[in-house]
Amino acid sequence: MSCIMIINGPNLNLLGKREPEIYGTTTLAEIRDSCQKLADERGVELEFLQSNHEGAIIDWIHEARERCDAILINPGAFTHTSVAIRDALSAFNGPKVECHLSNVHTREEFRHHSYISPVVNSIIIGAGWRGYPMGLNYLIDSLADKK
Numbered sequence: 001m002s003c004i005m006i007i008n009g010p011n012l013n014l015l016g017k018r019e020p021e022i023y024g025t026t027t028l029a030e031i032r033d034s035c036q037k038l039a040d041e042r043g044v045e046l047e048f049l050q051s052n053h054e055g056a057i058i059d060w061i062h063e064a065r066e067r068c069d070a071i072l073i074n075p076g077a078f079t080h081t082s083v084a085i086r087d088a089l090s091a092f093n094g095p096k097v098e099c100h101l102s103n104v105h106t107r108e109e110f111r112h113h114s115y116i117s118p119v120v121n122s123i124i125i126g127a128g129w130r131g132y133p134m135g136l137n138y139l140i141d142s143l144a145d146k147k
């Protein structure tokens with residue numbers, strides 16, 4: 001069975017509890033449940049993770065090299081700062097999606113640049129929580145294409 005790792009970066013544990021006008025009212029636990037339901041329906045294994053620490057995220061990406069086939073990542077604010085997360089993702093060979101709940105291009109200038117975008121296959125922004133199942137479907141389809 002294919003394994004897909006979903007990684008969430010800093011402050012995404014607050015989803016649904018603050019700033020609903022930007023990020024919506026859906027909590028991270030609800031996003032995890034929707035992704036798990038889709039994974040069950042499509043017959044893939046899911047690891048759904050969140051950390052506020054850059055090093056933990058880098059360690060998970062390294063671990064994914066051993067046990068997962070694809071990665072969906074919302075790096076949160078590390079998107080705009082982290083060469084280290086980009087380098088870790090570069091070393092992962094499977095399909096990768098960068099997902100953002102909000103449309104970062106309609107927001108502050110500092111959110112317009114992503115260190116991550118050049119090393120992923122697909123970018124989903126501004127679709128809210130629905131971006132996660134969209135990205136997950138894309139990754140499952142990509143893995144099926146390769147078989």
Ligand code: CA2
Nearest residue numbers: 011014015018019076077100101102111
């Ligand atoms: O739109 C996204 O998904 C972001 O990755 C979210 C990050 C932000 O730094 C990126 O520029 C875009 C922030 C996540 C913080 O989430 C919160 C949720 C509720 C309350 C406060 C923060």
